[in-house]
Every structure is written in structure tokens, then in C-alpha cells.
Amino acid sequence: MAERAVVLASGGLDSTTCMAVAASRNREIIALSFSYGQRHSVEVDCARKVAAYFNAARHLVFDLSLFRTIGGSALTADIEVPKDRSYEQMGGDIPITYVPSRNLIFLSYAVAVAETAGAHEIYIGTNAVDYSGYPDCRDEFIRSFAQTANLATRIGVEGGGLRIETPLQNLSKGQIVALGQKLGAPYHLTITCYDPVDGVSCGHCDSCRLRLQGFAEAGVVDPIPYLNR
Amino acid sequence: MAERAVVLASGGLDSTTCMAVAASRNREIIALSFSYGQRHSVEVDCARKVAAYFNAARHLVFDLSLFRTIGGSALTADIEVPKDRSYEQMGGDIPITYVPSRNLIFLSYAVAVAETAGAHEIYIGTNAVDYSGYPDCRDEFIRSFAQTANLATRIGVEGGGLRIETPLQNLSKGQIVALGQKLGAPYHLTITCYDPVDGVSCGHCDSCRLRLQGFAEAGVVDPIPYLNR
Numbered sequence: 225m226a227e228r229a230v231v232l233a234s235g236g237l238d239s240t241t242c243m244a245v246a247a248s249r250n251r252e253i254i255a256l257s258f259s260y261g262q263r264h265s266v267e268v269d270c271a272r273k274v275a276a277y278f279n280a281a282r283h284l285v286f287d288l289s290l291f292r293t294i295g296g297s298a299l300t301a302d303i304e305v306p307k308d309r310s311y312e313q314m315g316g317d318i319p320i321t322y323v324p325s326r327n328l329i330f331l332s333y334a335v336a337v338a339e340t341a342g343a344h345e346i347y348i349g350t351n352a353v354d355y356s357g358y359p360d361c362r363d364e365f366i367r368s369f370a371q372t373a374n375l376a377t378r379i380g381v382e383g384g385g386l387r388i389e390t391p392l393q394n395l396s397k398g399q400i401v402a403l404g405q406k407l408g409a410p411y412h413l414t415i416t417c418y419d420p421v422d423g424v425s426c427g428h429c430d431s432c433r434l435r436l437q438g439f440a441e442a443g444v445v446d447p448i449p450y451l452n453r
Numbered sequence: 454m455a456e457r458a459v460v461l462a463s464g465g466l467d468s469t470t471c472m473a474v475a476a477s478r479n480r481e482i483i484a485l486s487f488s489y490g491q492r493h494s495v496e497v498d499c500a501r502k503v504a505a506y507f508n509a510a511r512h513l514v515f516d517l518s519l520f521r522t523i524g525g526s527a528l529t530a531d532i533e534v535p536k537d538r539s540y541e542q543m544g545g546d547i548p549i550t551y552v553p554s555r556n557l558i559f560l561s562y563a564v565a566v567a568e569t570a571g572a573h574e575i576y577i578g579t580n581a582v583d584y585s586g587y588p589d590c591r592d593e594f595i596r597s598f599a600q601t602a603n604l605a606t607r608i609g610v611e612g613g614g615l616r617i618e619t620p621l622q623n624l625s626k627g628q629i630v631a632l633g634q635k636l637g638a639p640y641h642l643t644i645t646c647y648d649p650v651d652g653v654s655c656g657h658c659d660s661c662r663l664r665l666q667g668f669a670e671a672g673v674v675d676p677i678p679y680l681n682r
């Protein structure tokens with residue numbers, strides 16, 4: 225029987241590549257997405273298609289509209305998303321698109337699902353190379369979280385343990401695209417934009433720019449449409 | 454200006470004592486409760502009264518009915534709550550009232566609130582002495598979580614840090630009651646039962662039995678009513 229894995233699925237480039245890695249390892253996939261009133265909620269629809277593409281055993285969508293109550297981020301509150309920033313500007317301080325505790329909360333739910341489903345692996349597409357502004361994307365956070373999760377849970381303490389798999393952690397965006405291309409990741413079903421219009425990517429937010437740079441680096445044509453670039 | 458603290462408030466004996474400790478340290482209290490379709494949702498009403506009693510600056514109630522979706526526990530699913538178990542029975546394996554990842558998720562939300570509110574302390578009434586069946590009540594989990602939270606967040610990385618305060622961690626139930634009594638904790642507003650009927654405690658579940666034992670040890674009369682004991 226295939227080993228079971230929870231895969232965090234945002235419908236974007238990274239999580240889709242991450243799911244392609246889990247699929248290439250023959251995992252039975254439980255896809256987990258979060259809907260949190262973010263501007264890019266179209267991503268959840270993309271995640272659904274990607275999960276179906278990989279024959280996920282289940283696709284759970286958890287409503288975290290609480291994030292709006294907590295506030296404090298351009299992705300959930302009424303703060304303008306920055307556009308056309310240079311890579312130097314992106315690489316500096318923690319960006320205002322940072323959602324307080326996002327990956328901490330996402331992973332905590334993933335742990336609850338993993339424990340309930342008897343899955344010993346959680347896949348998350350965090351990546352620290354191109355863009356290290358988010359503290360909760362760093363490897364030291366992920367490693368510390370894994371230790372905490374194993375101390376917090378039945379599956380950790382007496383059930384064989386939990387592993388957090390981050391196959392993209394040390395890859396550049398170009399390497400991520402190349403890996404996904406090799407594994408047959410359905411990039412035509414994904415969206416990455418922080419500020420899409422009618423589901424079409426803007427081409428100018430940090431996320432679009434990094435994605436386009438990644439495809440260019442990998443020498444692959446990005447199959448999704450853009451408003452203008 | 455008073456230092457701000459997030460205090461997890463379940464409306465029960467331990468969290469109320471914990472809030473009394475925060476109040477005795479002159480913290481500006483942001484009370485945080487979770488409503489998760491548990492059988493004892495009456496606790497949220499108690500938490501509201503306790504927060505008002507301590508003049509909390511805010512009382513946030515987050516709806517985590519997702520816990521029902523995740524399932525896997527007697528407190529959220531249709532599994533019978535155990536009654537009249539001996540203390541030896543309670544002290545053994547992880548009990549079926551364990552909610553997967555509960556404290557991990559609760560604390561992760563508390564971190565998001567703390568970060569947004571600029572609070573550097575989170576109070577949680579975990580306690581490992583009387584009853585160590587829950588992995589996520591152990592000090593080693595709390596310490597690991599604190600480390601993870603500081604790696605995950607802006608407030609941790611560049612904002613002065615977060616501390617998880619667990620003033621009850623090493624106290625017996627009797628010592629907790631004695632401490633709360635000394636600090637003026639409003640125990641008449643609390644409820645602890647896993648299986649109350651119309652807001653009245655059963656007197657026979659693990660939680661009621663530990664509470665009653667604590668009051669007996671401290672030589673204090675428990676001011677709340679019980680169905681029968």
C-alpha cells in the first residue's frame with residue numbers, strides 16, 4: 225500500500241511542483257488547501273484542479289477567514305500589493321505581504337490532518353533561495369516545527385513520527401521549474417499572482433516576477449496568460 | 454504602559470488561574486478563546502465572563518469548527534466521554550479526549566494575535582503534574598513551540614521575541630486552586646466539565662474529578678454546582 229502524505233496545495237508554482245515530487249514517490253496524496261479571504265482565492269480552484277490531476281485521495285479545503293480578523297498583511301487586509309519592485313527590494317526586510325504565523329498555522333492544521341489520517345509525511349513547498357524575506361519559509365523554522373510537531377502529537381510520541389518534507393527548500397525558481405517540468409507538473413493549471421484580475425495574473429507583483437524569472441531561467445515557456453508584462 | 458499579553462481562556466479552572474497570574478503581573482490582557490463545536494461550548498460563555506472580570510482589553514473568540522471536520526477525538530466527534538475512571542486509568546496512555554494538534558493550533562493562533570497586537574507574552578494554563586496523558590501539555594512541547602514561534606515570526610526574528618508563559622506547568626491541581634484563591638480567581642464563573650448538562654457539570658468525567666480533587670486538596674469549597682457526585 226502506498227504511504228500516505230499530506231501535501232499543502234496553494235494552486236501555485238511551488239506547491240504544485242511539491243505535489244509532483246510526492247506523486248513521483250508514489251505517495252497516496254491528501255491535498256490540503258486554505259481559503260482565507262486572500263485576494264488570490266482563485267488559487268483554491270487551481271489547487272482543486274492540480275489535486276485532481278495527481279489523483280489525490282482527498283482534497284480538503286479549510287476556511288481560515290479568521291486571518292481577516294487577525295489582519296496585519298497586504299494579502300488579507302486593505303493594504304496595496306507592491307508592484308514592479310527590483311529583486312534587491314524584494315530581498316530586504318520582511319515584506320508587507322507576510323501573513324502573521326501563516327505557515328505555522330498551515331502546518332499545525334496539516335499535522336492534525338496527518339495524525340487523523342495516519343500520514344507520516346507532510347509536504348510543503350517552502351523555498352529559501354530566491355526570496356528569504358518570510359521568516360516562516362526558512363529551513364531552521366521548518367526543522368524546529370518538525371521537532372515541535374513530534375512532541376505535540378500522538379503520532380509523534382508513540383505513532384512512528386512525522387516528517388516535514390521540503391523538496392524545494394534549496395532550489396532556485398529556475399531549478400523548481402526544471403524539476404516540475406521533468407516530473408510533469410501541470411503548470412497550465414496553476415496561478416501564482418498576488419493580485420489577479422478575473423483569474424488572470426498581473427505580471428508585476430513580486431510573485432509574478434519571480435515566477436516569470438524562474439521560467440526564463442529554466443528555458444521553459446510559462447503556459448498561463450498574463451494581463452501585460 | 455502595561456505590557457500586553459495574550460491569555461488563552463477556556464473558561465475552565467486552569468486558564469482562569471492563568472489569567473489571574475497575568476492580571477497580578479499588571480498585564481494588559483487580550484483574552485483568546487476557541488469555539489470548536491466541542492461538547493463543552495458553554496465554556497466560551499464562562500471565558501467571556503472571566504475576561505470581563507479581569508478587565509481584558511479585548512476578548513477574541515475564534516471559531517475552529519474545522520476541528521469537527523478533522524475529527525478523531527471524543528471531545529469533537531461522537532465518541533463517549535469516559536466516566537468514573539480511576540486516577541491510574543487517567544494517567545496511562547494518551548486519552549481519547551485528546552484533540553489532534555489542539556494546543557499546537559491554539560498556540561499558533563495566539564502567536565498570530567500576539568504578533569499583530571505587539572504582545573510579547575502568551576499565557577497558557579498547561580499543566581503536566583496531575584495528568585500527563587496529553588503530549589501537547591508537556592513542558593518540552595511548550596519550550597520547543599516557543600523556539601519555533603520565534604523562528605516563524607517577525608516579532609520573533611526582529612521584534613523583541615515572544616515568550617510562552619506557563620505559570621501552572623509544575624503545580625498540582627491543589628496548588629493551582631490555592632494559587633487562584635490567593636490571587637482572587639473568580640472560580641464561580643468557571644466550568645471544567647467535559648460533558649455538562651444545561652451548563653451544569655457532571656461530576657464524573659476525568660476533568661470534573663481532577664477539579665474536585667484539586668479543591669479538596671486545597672481545602673477550598675468549589676463554588677459551582679454539580680449534577681451529582
